Amino acid sequence: MPKLTVDGIEVEVEAGATLLQACEEAGAEIPRFCYHERLSIAGNCRMCLVEVEKSPKPVASCAMPAGDGMVVSTKSEQVKRAREGVMEFLLINHPLDCPICDQGGECDLQDQSMAYGVDGSRFHENKRAVEEKYMGPLVKTVMTRCIHCTRCIRFSQEVAGVPELGAIGRGEDMEITTYLEHALTSELSANVVDLCPVGALTFRPFAYTARPWELKKTESIDVMDAVGSNIRVDARGPEVMRILPRLNDDVNEEWISDKTRFVWDGLKMQRLDTPFVRINGRLQPATWEEAFAAIAARLKDVDGSRIAAIAGDLACAESMKALKDLYTSLGCTSIDCRQDGAKLDASNRGAYLFNTTIAGIEEADAILLVGTDPRKEAAIINARILKRARQKDVEGGLKVGVIGPRNDLTYDYDYIGAGPQSLKDLGSFGDVLKNAARPMIVIGQGALTRKDGAAVLAEALALAKSVGAITDEWNGFNVLHTAAARVAGLDLGLVPGEGGRDVEGILEGASSGEIEVVHLLGADEIDMNRLGKAFVIYQGTHGDAGAHRADVILPGAAYTEKNATWVNTEGRVQLGRRAVFPPGSAREDWAILRALSGVLGKTLPYDDLDAIRAAMEADAPHFAMSDVIAPVTEMPSLPQGELDAAPFETPVRDFFMTNPVARASAVMAECSAGRAAAARIQAAE
Amino acid sequence: MSVRRLDPNQPDSFAFTAENVEWAKKQIAKYPEGKQASAVIPLLWRAQEQHDGWLPEPAIRYVAEMLGMDYIRVLEVATFYTMFNLSPVGEHFVQLCGTTPCWLRGADDLKEVCRKHIGPEGKVSADGKFSWMEVECLGACVNAPMVQINADFFEDLDASSFERVLNDLREGREVKPGPQSERHASEPEGGLTSLTTVGDPQTGGGD
Numbered sequence: 001m002p003k004l005t006v007d008g009i010e011v012e013v014e015a016g017a018t019l020l021q022a023c024e025e026a027g028a029e030i031p032r033f034c035y036h037e038r039l040s041i042a043g044n045c046r047m048c049l050v051e052v053e054k055s056p057k058p059v060a061s062c063a064m065p066a067g068d069g070m071v072v073s074t075k076s077e078q079v080k081r082a083r084e085g086v087m088e089f090l091l092i093n094h095p096l097d098c099p100i101c102d103q104g105g106e107c108d109l110q111d112q113s114m115a116y117g118v119d120g121s122r123f124h125e126n127k128r129a130v131e132e133k134y135m136g137p138l139v140k141t142v143m144t145r146c147i148h149c150t151r152c153i154r155f156s157q158e159v160a161g162v163p164e165l166g167a168i169g170r171g172e173d174m175e176i177t178t179y180l181e182h183a184l185t186s187e188l189s190a191n192v193v194d195l196c197p198v199g200a201l202t203f204r205p206f207a208y209t210a211r212p213w214e215l216k217k218t219e220s221i222d223v224m225d226a227v228g229s230n231i232r233v234d235a236r237g238p239e240v241m242r243i244l245p246r247l248n249d250d251v252n253e254e255w256i257s258d259k260t261r262f263v264w265d266g267l268k269m270q271r272l273d274t275p276f277v278r279i280n281g282r283l284q285p286a287t288w289e290e291a292f293a294a295i296a297a298r299l300k301d302v303d304g305s306r307i308a309a310i311a312g313d314l315a316c317a318e319s320m321k322a323l324k325d326l327y328t329s330l331g332c333t334s335i336d337c338r339q340d341g342a343k344l345d346a347s348n349r350g351a352y353l354f355n356t357t358i359a360g361i362e363e364a365d366a367i368l369l370v371g372t373d374p375r376k377e378a379a380i381i382n383a384r385i386l387k388r389a390r391q392k393d394v395e396g397g398l399k400v401g402v403i404g405p406r407n408d409l410t411y412d413y414d415y416i417g418a419g420p421q422s423l424k425d426l427g428s429f430g431d432v433l434k435n436a437a438r439p440m441i442v443i444g445q446g447a448l449t450r451k452d453g454a455a456v457l458a459e460a461l462a463l464a465k466s467v468g469a470i471t472d473e474w475n476g477f478n479v480l481h482t483a484a485a486r487v488a489g490l491d492l493g494l495v496p497g498e499g500g501r502d503v504e505g506i507l508e509g510a511s512s513g514e515i516e517v518v519h520l521l522g523a524d525e526i527d528m529n530r531l532g533k534a535f536v537i538y539q540g541t542h543g544d545a546g547a548h549r550a551d552v553i554l555p556g557a558a559y560t561e562k563n564a565t566w567v568n569t570e571g572r573v574q575l576g577r578r579a580v581f582p583p584g585s586a587r588e589d590w591a592i593l594r595a596l597s598g599v600l601g602k603t604l605p606y607d608d609l610d611a612i613r614a615a616m617e618a619d620a621p622h623f624a625m626s627d628v629i630a631p632v633t634e635m636p637s638l639p640q641g642e643l644d645a646a647p648f649e650t651p652v653r654d655f656f657m658t659n660p661v662a663r664a665s666a667v668m669a670e671c672s673a674g675r676a677a678a679a680r681i682q683a684a685e
Numbered sequence: 686m687s688v689r690r691l692d693p694n695q696p697d698s699f700a701f702t703a704e705n706v707e708w709a710k711k712q713i714a715k716y717p718e719g720k721q722a723s724a725v726i727p728l729l730w731r732a733q734e735q736h737d738g739w740l741p742e743p744a745i746r747y748v749a750e751m752l753g754m755d756y757i758r759v760l761e762v763a764t765f766y767t768m769f770n771l772s773p774v775g776e777h778f779v780q781l782c783g784t785t786p787c788w789l790r791g792a793d794d795l796k797e798v799c800r801k802h803i804g805p806e807g808k809v810s811a812d813g814k815f816s817w818m819e820v821e822c823l824g825a826c827v828n829a830p831m832v833q834i835n836a837d838f839f840e841d842l843d844a845s846s847f848e849r850v851l852n853d854l855r856e857g858r859e860v861k862p863g864p865q866s867e868r869h870a871s872e873p874e875g876g877l878t879s880l881t882t883v884g885d886p887q888t889g890g891g892d
Binding site for chain 2: 163164165166167168169170173175177178179180
């Protein structure tokens with residue numbers, strides 16, 4: 001533990017810490033461009049120079065280990081002059097185009113030049129100009145602005161695991177590019193824009209639309225997958241302008257997937273902004289009163305057993321609570337939140353959570369992936385597995401085994417088999433799991449949405465127990481969800497009650513006429529043709545499959561438009577906040593259900609958000625604690641069943657098109673088309 | 686130096702000859718398991734030799750696949766080192782040293798000869814026999830000015846001797862690498878002025 005003095009303040013830092021970290025510990029601010037806590041150290045921008053006693057020259061603090069007894073000065077005249085010199089060199093070739101640069105207002109170079117820039121230039125030669133580089137539909141480049149910090153290169157190699165960015169040429173002619181300027185293929189690619197300290201890489205869809213100081217920033221939670229990435233929603237007036245990641249070391253660190261980031265234009269397209277009622281086969285705009293009246297008229301005298309409710313992938317906990325209470329009060333027990341038909345058991349949280357936690361991946365030494373492609377289903381979690389695989393402290397390296405789809409996961413793995421039989425015969429990987437101190441088994445929705453899903457789940461849980469993945473200190477059994485709503489739905493018990501039907505049963509019942517009324521709470525992924533002649537109430541945000549089939553449409557609020565509770569795949573309760581208001585006469589979903597309950601004469605006992613949250617806490621106490629994971633005390637035993645031989649498939653066939661918001665987004669459509677075209681070219685070769 | 690780009694006209698494919706594959710395997714085997722990427726420069730160099738002195742894009746991919754490297758990493762190497770030619774070169778590739786010692790001794794005259802007899806820098810001459818490029822110091826300053834043609838140094842040049850060398854090469858005549866003046870290697874011009882007698886090995890004496 002070296003002790004050193006920084007600007008007269010004595011600090012003690014961990015062995016192996018850098019001078020820069022020691023300086024920060026002492027409260028000194030060190031300017032930097034290339035250094036980033038989550039990337040390897042490059043030491044090439046030289047902006048972090050500090051003066052160290054007995055050192056003849058200033059030293060780059062990011063690359064210098066803190067030594068015992070060092071006396072460091074970060075504010076001396078020499079340091080100031082050295083940094084001014086560095087800044088002058090950086091600005092030699094940097095264009096003076098801040099007024100038309102999208103980074104303006106949030107640019108490290110702009111900020112630092114306020115402190116270390118000089119007011120004139122001594123450089124009379126021509127500035128260099130660099131040809132634009134194509135990096136795909138998400139990342140816009142203005143490469144003349146690049147200062148060669150190489151953060152983007154290190155990110156793509158180390159965090160995204162898709163090393164496709166590089167620096168060609170050298171010296172003044174060094175240029176950042178992809179191989180032959182192909183589009184970036186990583187699901188995390190746009191994080192390079194956040195990392196870029198200048199305006200060389202900016203968001204193409206955000207280009208020239210807003211300035212950072214005009215935007216109202218709201219801290220919220222993402223719902224594009226079940227990771228629950230922490231996001232910041234930047235809005236101007238009624239419009240979401242962009243979405244950025246927010247720091248949370250336990251969940252997404254500081255990365256978000258491209259879908260999370262660029263889905264915002266989907267929030268403006270195809271929106272349901274007024275209620276609709278189907279009259280004479282055509283959906284007609286209506287008032288809320290008319291819509292509720294149409295529902296009340298249809299539900300009158302319909303027995304509870306002939307009613308069903310399905311909650312979709314983007315439903316918040318509050319709305320699902322209200323949905324369940326309303327339909328339970330109507331005597332309906334056919335309520336299901338698993339629209340994909342996953343055979344998950346809601347009775348014990350341990351059986352449907354990602355128990356190891358996302359941060360816990362960094363302690364695992366062997367991981368078995370069953371029926372999942374985490375790169376597509378939860379890109380952030382895949383990045384965490386890659387991070388673990390790249391850490392040096394696992395003896396012999398992290399061992400990953402895969403049963404299911406054989407895709408590029410960005411790290412090496414042992415391929416064990418395609419289908420459930422491989423769970424029984426793991427081959428040599430069985431020993432790897434047995435010998436591992438902290439093994440993990442991750443079971444994806446691809447393994448659970450099958451007919452034998454329950455048996456696969458039971459088999460995986462039994463395997464976890466038999467290899468010692470479940471001990472007092474370590475729980476290595478994990479279910480990886482793909483839907484942001486799923487865990488909250490299971491927590492609140494949105495599963496068929498006594499005599500109730502599950503999604504499959506509801507669809508069968510609707511086709512045969514046994515189910516007369518179906519309420520879809522944002523459920524768009526079911527086969528609408530199987531709803532038969534049922535009266536369909538669609539409550540949601542987008543004119544997607546559900547709305548097309550609906551008899552009554554109740555326009556709801558998207559995730560950026562309501563204060564809502566989300567539970568991620570780990571079981572972490574997180575609060576999303578409203579950034580903008582819902583469009584038109586759309587309303588928050590729980591409030592719609594509360595209002596409907598009044599019309600139906602079954603008034604729900606909560607009038608505001610606090611009251612419904614109190615009701616949720618009464619159902620499931622862990623809803624009282626946001627940002628923490630309620631510990632799972634006991635793992636269940638599940639009954640074994642017959643395993644089918646069919647191979648597992650991932651439920652996410654197209655990463656960019658997994659939900660109604662993404663399907664409405666033009667940016668996502670462009671990404672999807674680009675990816676498909678690239679795949680065709682690859683297949684042709 | 687200037688911005689280096691891949692040539693717009695590329696062959697469809699590239700593969701080492703059987704002999705070069707054997708050679709490459711030996712090179713790769715020099716490095717420990719997991720460090721095969723260390724062989725990238727020798728392999729690229731051999732690819733350039735095999736492909737008439739320049740490195741086509743398919744060769745970059747070929748070498749990357751051989752070494753388990755990402756394409757972009759090999760492209761970085763190929764564009765970093767100026768000795769990898771990314772565009773076609775002439776049968777006789779003239780690298781003309783323009784660094785201070787050669788420049789002081791008349792490299793500018795040699796450049797003029799190149800422009801006259803070959804054409805603009807970096808362009809292959811119409812007959813395909815020559816191309817030339819100015820390079821930094823090739824380490825033969827004692828015999829400045831000098832050029833390197835393919836693997837040979839031609840030293841102590843002046844405009845006329847350089848023209849003679851180029852003409853001989855064009856006509857397919859034998860040329861003598863090394864100093865084109867009277868002197869031998871880097872001995873003093875006009876004969877030895879010191880070490881004229883061999884000393885006594887016992888005493889180490891001499892003059």
